Amino acid sequence: MTTSGGRQRILIVGAGIAGPVLAYWLTRNGFSVTVVERAPSLRRTGGHAVDLFRPAMDIAEKMGVLARIEERATGSNRLTLWPEGARRPVRADLSKIFSATSERHAEIMRDDLSEIFYDATRDDVEYVFGDSIAAISPDGAAVSPDGEVRFDHAAPRRFDLVVGADGAHSAVRALVFGAESRFGSYAGAHFGVLAVPDTAGLDGELRIHVGVGRTAGVYGARHLDDARVLFLFRSDQQIDYHDTDAPRQKELLRRAFAGLHADVDGWLAELDGTSAFYFDSITQIRMDSWSRGRVTLVGDAGYGPGPAVGGSTSLAIVGAYVLAGELARAGGDHERAFPAYERVMAGHVRGSREVALSAARRLIPRSRLGVTGLAQGARLIAALPAGPARAFARLATSSARVYNSMAVEDYPTSPHRDAPASS
Template sequence: MSGGDAMRILISGASVAGPVLAYWLNRHGFSATLVERAPTLRKTGGHAVDLFRPSLGIVERMGLRRQVLDGEVGTERVTFLLEGAKPIRLDHHRALGVTTDAHVEIMRDDLSEIFYHATREDVEYVFGDSITSIENGRDEVRVTFERGSPRTFDLVIGADGLHSNVRGLVFGEEHRFAHHLGGYVAVATVPDHLGLSAEMITLAGPGRMLALYSPRHLNEARVIFMFRSPDRLDYHYRDTQRQKELLREHFAGVGWETPRLLAELDHAPAFYFDEITQLRLERWSQGRVSLVGDAAYCPGPAVGASTSMAVIGAYVLAGELAAAGGDHTVAFASYEREMTAYVQAARDYAARMVKQVIPGSQAQVWAGAQALRVIGWLPGRLGRALSKRANSTGVHDDVEVKSYADGPHG
């Protein structure tokens, strides 16, 4: 670059990591363009995601803490229905081992919308298009699109999720990096027929669990299904009918409200199903292309607190580019060094959580019930501390994040 022209950076993906990255790039004096395959900002129902202390601090620096707090799901208590055990009721934050000022649970779509509105005046958004090829050159990146005309950029960043298009085009096919953690997850929008109010109800048995909750600002509920399967299941990612059949097979015979919730799947306005997969790439950058968020280091859907990671990773990537004065070779290497320990710890955390959230045997169900009862009996601070230790949420709650100077190139 010369003559004061802003460095042009293309970001693929407009969910969480993309808009956060665009916000901080703009703050540091870069020019960001964000391309999103969907025709509009996604409002597909979504599910609740967690922001822990460090990511919440970044949100606060963006001036968005109040909007995020206003969008909280509002869950205050959790009722655990464990097969073979009496119901257990806990304060929601105690169950997670966090304090209210260090943790926010918000619907993913709502969080994405907050980040979009914070950036739309300063960032070029291109909806309804996607990248079809990337020529990763020495001095620039030439990009072709499905609908738009070819363009050149200084850098391209893939912030397009677990099944990243950018990663596939530049780094190779997903199966090279994806590691099955032994489970599957599904989320569906269903009627709130129980009239839930600030309560989540979870039901767990050997090899499967479900959770039902209703966000305080919505009239419908969300149901999460998770089940174990050591072998990969045979289905196409677009075949929702087959995915629903798999859920019915794995939750057959489960009591409580499960039969009704399974019946609602045929009418669900929004449905998501995926393997609980962990990405393990040796590097997240290649030439003038890099990855951030789930596209780079997804620890595992629904078990790895990947939204907090996405916020932190986007902030760090933008900050390192600024600190390096736009020198991507220096910035990308620094970004990877800053994030590596956190990513490795998050991978371990997610692998443990799959086993903890989806008990593998009746003995594990019983052990989980005893642990929950102890957490409920202990005084507040001790109970949260034990829960935090059991859930390993310190991985996401205590990570140290650097500060970066504002202004053009830091």
């Protein structure tokens, strides 16, 4: 373990987005940080695009990585929306929407963002890939009174605090708080993501097909040779499937999207040969408290508003920054820092849950009227001059309003301060 005289030792489980951001700010406040990640290397799973709103962009700028994020932005600037059964699509300028929703915004592939944050920390943080935490005592302390933590493969080690940054299906949360079924709130929909060849030459185009209870879209990124397809579909009940049963997951998508449009049929035809595939339910994590003893959760592990409906990545970045700031302010005293972290984040989490559910309703209409309304909104933005179009988009995009309005304190850093190790 890389430590120096008396520095508090913190274990972060998960090297996605929140984990590396938290590690960055903790090391700059004098903590010794180890990140353990179950995957054998940094994940490159072909994930979908994520939105970074103003607070997350501000934090990225403080980390010195904003230029890399802007360089890797997807570059999507045009929308082509096909309502099911329509003879012609609705086209809109996405720049009107983006400029209306935020003075600072970037859309970036999740894998690219993870790599950027990892690169910003790899020289100062110990990363352990191909392993995970195996046991934590029920009271949220480490396994033994002296802070020993057991892993699936590595020898036991001692840490003062443990942070679960391991996503919506968090192993840390399951070990400390209980089964995911206790905290997961199904939002009424499922989603799938796959990589497809960019045979259409999208070049900044976001192409969406919308029907009652189902939406499918394809987009690319300026630096990628392939494209991504995102499928969203409603289901009254959460569908029973095994996480590793990709053939069943793909069959669920085929059934849900059969006959929507010839474009969509072509995307479905790529399911068996795709280089990257992911499927999950849109489920919110709802916990009254996400800290217990010496363990806390950050990002989707503790308060994910739901994947694929916008904002969860920005919330995770803000949460990581706040947690590090409160730990530094409390001198490493988790009994002060964890409650302060939860108080700061509580309002942000409530707002994110509400807008995520609203976004899911808009993106996956329940009726023909909802499909028509989505198309008419895009048509109005396309027809209005830039100023009025931005005003309309600002009113229509509640997600951006909520995330951009998050007030985040400017926590100072103390790079030379030694955080006291717990006794």
